[in-house]
Amino acid sequence: MSCPPIDRSVPFKLIGKITNNPQSSNRNPRLLFWSVSSPSSPSSPPSSPPHQVILKHGLGGLFVSSASCEHLHRSARRGDTVSLTIGKLEPLKKSPGTYLLHATDAVITSIHVHGNTGNSYEKEIPITSSLPPPPLPPPSSPLPPPPTSDLDVNEVHPPSKKERFSVFLNFLSEKFDLKKNHILDVAGGQGKLSLLLTLSGHSVTLIDPRPNSGLLSSKHRKQLRKNGFVWPGAFKIHRGFFENDEETTKTFFNNDKKTLVVGLHPDEATEAIVDAAIANRRPFAVIPCCIYSRIFRSRTHLNIPVRTYPQFLDYLQAKTEGVKRETLRFGGRNVVVYHEGDYGEVKLCGRVGGEGGEPEMKKAKMI
Ligand SMILES: C[S@@+](CC[C@H](N)C(=O)[O-])C[C@H]1O[C@@H](n2cnc3c(N)ncnc32)[C@H](O)[C@@H]1O
Numbered sequence: 001m002s003c004p005p006i007d008r009s010v011p012f013k014l015i016g017k018i019t020n021n022p023q024s025s026n027r028n029p030r031l032l033f034w035s036v037s038s039p040s041s042p043s044s045p046p047s048s049p050p051h052q053v054i055l056k057h058g059l060g061g062l063f064v065s066s067a068s069c070e071h072l073h074r075s076a077r078r079g080d081t082v083s084l085t086i087g088k089l090e091p092l093k094k095s096p097g098t099y100l101l102h103a104t105d106a107v108i109t110s111i112h113v114h115g116n117t118g119n120s121y122e123k124e125i126p127i128t129s130s131l132p133p134p135p136l137p138p139p140s141s142p143l144p145p146p147p148t149s150d151l152d153v154n155e156v157h158p159p160s161k162k163e164r165f166s167v168f169l170n171f172l173s174e175k176f177d178l179k180k181n182h183i184l185d186v187a188g189g190q191g192k193l194s195l196l197l198t199l200s201g202h203s204v205t206l207i208d209p210r211p212n213s214g215l216l217s218s219k220h221r222k223q224l225r226k227n228g229f230v231w232p233g234a235f236k237i238h239r240g241f242f243e244n245d246e247e248t249t250k251t252f253f254n255n256d257k258k259t260l261v262v263g264l265h266p267d268e269a270t271e272a273i274v275d276a277a278i279a280n281r282r283p284f285a286v287i288p289c290c291i292y293s294r295i296f297r298s299r300t301h302l303n304i305p306v307r308t309y310p311q312f313l314d315y316l317q318a319k320t321e322g323v324k325r326e327t328l329r330f331g332g333r334n335v336v337v338y339h340e341g342d343y344g345e346v347k348l349c350g351r352v353g354g355e356g357g358e359p360e361m362k363k364a365k366m367i
Pocket residue numbers: 116117118186187188189190207208209210240241242243263264265266267268269272
């Protein structure tokens with residue numbers, strides 16, 4: 001059976017969703033393969049089997065630069081959406097109705113994220129031209145430090161991640177005047193930290209977009225009631241994303257109350273906590289965990305892309321003068337990055353939001 005011809009003359013643009021992780025060929029490492037399904041193309045209805053995409057390293061003609069190829073190999077994943085420029089197409093004899101698409105350019109336009117918000121979602125990547133090569137370290141600079149695993153961080157401490165809430169509470173009580181502040185527990189999840197802060201007599205708002213955020217376990221609700229608190233209502237719950245933007249500032253910083261921003265393993269919200277606190281000259285304490293280097297791709301520190309945990313800590317600490325860090329005694333990612341709130345006359349070191357330009361992601365589109 002012969003394939004129906006694709007209804008376009010080359011070159012043409014095609015938006016497609018990657019259906020497998022890009023792979024290079026064992027026999028020829030200068031080739032990169034993946035498949036895309038392209039519901040937007042009139043010749044390939046959503047039910048059709050995915051087309052195969054091939055990219056070749058090289059110059060001109062049907063080739064793409066090796067920098068682009070390497071970048072795609074490292075960054076593109078199943079579920080991401082790419083905008084392809086197709087220079088040639090060949091019908092695939094083995095699967096009628098599908099094509100081998102020779103791409104001369106490929107740009108990731110949105111990535112598929114399995115967030116911790118209980119949902120998968122798409123994040124748009126605001127790149128309009130060809131993929132830029134990732135920034136490389138200057139030739140004379142030292143190599144980036146090797147990634148540090150949780151085990152390295154915890155060598156001296158017995159690893160018990162469960163203790164993170166009480167250890168963080170003790171740290172906060174020592175470093176900040178909690179009575180004078182309203183505490184924003186950003187990315188507070190189920191609400192254990194908010195619970196402990198409330199039981200200690202502090203005023204708290206938990207911010208997290210998950211539908212079940214702040215609901216606590218029945219044991220913890222009982223604990224609150226036993227201690228004379230009303231449930232629900234012992235602490236405020238704001239179900240939404242915390243960002244470093246006007247809306248967040250208006251909602252959480254535009255009042256007379258002093259505000260302390262805290263985040264325990266706050267995933268994608270980590271940098272927003274630091275940026276929003278600095279922008280509003282408020283104290284903060286954040287214990288980063290995941291780096292999400294695929295989402296936040298323009299982060300660099302000392303001209304080196306931020307990909308590892310130690311690099312991320314350095315990057316956050318370099319945001320402004322007076323940011324400190326300390327290793328706490330619990331298992332897992334246990335380094336707290338904090339500012340006590342005395343910003344004085346200090347100038348911000350570079351742009352709040354990262355050295356690498358605009359933050360890539362603003363709002364996530366829930367799907
Ligand atoms: C790893 S959980 C940590 C929960 C809790 N702090 C703990 O330590 O158990 C990360 C949380 O970050 C939340 N999150 C992710 N992005 C966020 C954002 N922009 N604003 C607020 N919360 C966010 C997720 O919904 C998730 O509950």
